[in-house]
Amino acid sequence: xxxxxxxxxxxxxxxxxxxxxxxxxxxxxxxxxxxxxxxxxxxxxxxxxxxxxxxxxxxxxxxxxxxxxxxxxxxxxxxxxxxxxxxxxxxxxxxxxxxxxxxxxxxxxxxxxxxxxxxxxxxxxxxxxxxxxxxxxxxxxxxxxxxxxxxxxxxxxxxxxxxxxxxxxxxxxxxxxxxxxxxxxxxxxxxxxxxxxxxxxxxxxxxxxxxxxxxxxxxxxxxxxxxxxxxxxxxxxxxxxxxxxxxxxxxxxxxxxxxxxxxxxxxxxxxxxxxxxxxxxxxxxxxxxxxxxxxxxxxxxxxxxxxxxxxxxxxxxxxxxxxxxxxxxxxxxxxxxxxxxxxxxxxxxxxxxxxxxxxxxxxxxxxxxxxxxxxxxx
Numbered sequence: 482x483x484x485x486x487x488x489x490x491x492x493x494x495x496x497x498x499x500x501x502x503x504x505x506x507x508x509x510x511x512x513x514x515x516x517x518x519x520x521x522x523x524x525x526x527x528x529x530x531x532x533x534x535x536x537x538x539x540x541x542x543x544x545x546x547x548x549x550x551x552x553x554x555x556x557x558x559x560x561x562x563x564x565x566x567x568x569x570x571x572x573x574x575x576x577x578x579x580x581x582x583x584x585x586x587x588x589x590x591x592x593x594x595x596x597x598x599x600x601x602x603x604x605x606x607x608x609x610x611x612x613x614x615x616x617x618x619x620x621x622x623x624x625x626x627x628x629x630x631x632x633x634x635x636x637x638x639x640x641x642x643x644x645x646x647x648x649x650x651x652x653x654x655x656x657x658x659x660x661x662x663x664x665x666x667x668x669x670x671x672x673x674x675x676x677x678x679x680x681x682x683x684x685x686x687x688x689x690x691x692x693x694x695x696x697x698x699x700x701x702x703x704x705x706x707x708x709x710x711x712x713x714x715x716x717x718x719x720x721x722x723x724x725x726x727x728x729x730x731x732x733x734x735x736x737x738x739x740x741x742x743x744x745x746x747x748x749x750x751x752x753x754x755x756x757x758x759x760x761x762x763x764x765x766x767x768x769x770x771x772x773x774x775x776x777x778x779x780x781x782x783x784x785x786x787x788x789x790x791x792x793x794x795x796x797x798x799x800x801x802x803x804x805x806x807x808x809x810x811x812x813x814x815x816x817x818x819x820x821x822x823x824x825x826x827x828x829x830x831x832x833x834x835x836x837x838x839x840x841x842x843x844x845x846x847x848x849x850x851x852x853x854x855x856x857x858x859x
Contacts, residue, residue: 504691504693504696504698505693505753505830507598507599507751507752507753509751509752510749510750510751510752511572511593511594511595511598511750511751511752512529512572512574512593512594512750513529513747513748513749513750514528514529514531514553514748515551515746515747515748516547516548516551516552516553516745516746517551518547519547519548519549519551522547523546523547524545524546524547525545525546525547525553525568526575526576526577526578527574527575527576528574529570529572529573529574529748530570530573530574530575530576530584531545531553531568531569531570531576532568532569532570532576532633533545533566533567533568533569534567539560539561540558540559540560540565540566540567541558541559541560542556542558542559542738542739543555543556543557543558543559543565543566543567543739544556544558544566545566545567545568548744551746552605552744552745552746553568553731553744553745553746553748554742554743554744555568555731555732555733555742555743555744555745556739556740556741556742557613557733557734557735557739557740557741557742558738558739559737559738559739560737561737562737563665563734563735563736563737564610564613564733564734564735564736564737564738564739564740564741565665565732565733565734565735565739566732566733566739566741567636567730567731567732568730568731568732568745569621569633569634569636569728569729569730569731570728570729571588571593571594571623571634571727571728571729572593572594572727572750573587573588573593574593575587581630581631582630582631584631585626585629585630585631585632588623588626588631588632588633589623589626589632589847593727594619594727594728594729594750594752595727595752595753595813596620596692596724596725596726596727597692597693597694597724597752597753598619598692598750598751598752598753599689599690599691599692599750599751599752600617600619600689600690600729600748600749600750600751601687601688601689601690601706601747601748601749601751602617602687602688602745602746602747602748602749603685603686603687603688603745603746603747604646604685604686604688604731604743604744604745604746605683605684605685605686605743605744606646606648606680606682606683606684606742606743607682607683607742607743607744608682608740608741608742609648609649609682609735609741609742609743610735610736610740610741611649611736612649612735612736613648613649613733613734613735613736613741614645614646614647614649614667614733614734614735615645615646615648615731615732615733615741615743616643616644616645616646616730616731616732616733616734617643617644617688617690617729617730617731618636618641618642618643618644618664618729618730618732619641619642619690619692619726619728619729619730620640620641620642620692620723620724620725620726620727621634621636621639621640621641621726621727621728621729621730622634622639622640622725622726622727622728623639623726623727623728624638624639633728634726634728634730636664636730636732637661637662637664637665638661638662639726639728640657640658640659640660640663640723640726641657641658641664641726641730642655642656642657642692642697643655643656643657643658643670644688644690644699645667646678646680646688648680648682651677651678651679651680652675652676652677652678653675653676653677653678653699653701653714653715654672654674654675654715655672655673655674655675655690655697655699655715655717656670656671656672656673657670657671657673657719657723658670658671659723664732664734665734667734673697673717673718673719674697674699674715674716674717675715676714676715678701678714684703685703685744685746686701686702686703687701687702687703687704687706687709687747688700688701689701689709691713693753694722694724694807695718695719695720695722695724696717696718697715697716697717697718697719698713698715698716698717699713699714699715700712700713700714700715701714724807729750731743731745753810753830759812759816759821759822759823760821760822760823761819761820761821762787762819762820762821762822763819763820765818765819765820766791766792766818766819767789767790767791767818767819767820768791769789769791770789770790770791770846770849770851771788771789771851772786772788772842772844772851772852772853773786773787773788773789773853774853774855775825775842775853775855778855778856779855779856779857779858780827780855780856780857780858781827781857781858781859782826782827782834782857782859783824783825783826783827784824784825784827784855784857785822785823785824785825786798786811786822786823786824786825786842787820787821787822788820788821788822788844788851789819789820789821790816790817790818790819790820790821790846791818792818792847793816793817793818794816794846794847794849795816795846795847796812796813796816796844796845796846796847797810797812797813797843797844797845797846798810798811798812798823798842798843798844798845799811799842799843799845800825800840800841800842801840801841801842801843802838802840802841803838803839803840803841808829808830808835808840809825809828809829809830809835810830811823811825811842812844816846825842827857835857836857836859837857837858837859838856838857839854839855839856840854840855840856840857841853841854841855842855
């Protein structure tokens, strides 16, 4: 983190909700953390590695640790004129602080989350001072990794979508922010939906945050998972949605010198990973990274896409309309070096047939990107 711009203004703006219909459901679990390995991992670096900011980042007196009871404990410290604490992750299984270069390579090559996700968690606002807020942020983009052995998502620089809990105004909000130090000034956030909710101290609540493309929903309840309400507490649509970024963050923001305390537990991150199986043509190392032209082309309704990878990397293959709207994710995950093929059936992520027209398909593997055009004619 860097030095703060002066001031932190907490501001609650009630936004209009939107009724959402026919939203897809997540189909796989990307990662979970129940914080039950305290005996061997009191700092929360194994199972899921939680990155925190401390003295070397200008944040003094904060704490992020696992408690003997099996919770993640957050204590806000002082960051210039703001009280704050941050714990973030993209779901990386291990943060090996004795080998930051190796861990940094894992962070660069693997994003263990997805911008489209459903996140569930428990939280207990044990001690919240007047004016303090507790937030869960996601779709945070990773810093530029050029020359950086240990990349993170700097919350003072990277944009995010936020589920904000404000016990002082008895409000819960879905919001987003973007811009340098924007996280520190909620009065400048874009509020997409809000609702009243009476929070009590030292009470465990459960929350669920749904993000799929431009659709955003949230719910909150007290009790067990079986007590989850059927209806969403807040529903919204972001007409200027940003669907990128895979880091998520729990944070406390308030007045200095901090002292706010929150417990977090049972974090479950699910994704929309109903992907077409990828067939290996050759497991050997090809001569070059390449995205081949689909065949047949034009096609109706199916076509085959081949691609070659020269090294293991997190790889995605996505289909876009001529206007740049993503309609289908075909590959999403780690792939070894080799040559592969996959069948595109002319349908979107919802299973709906796409209309005739020109589409682009983009292959991203590590820092390598290739794009080609195809035509579907019915």
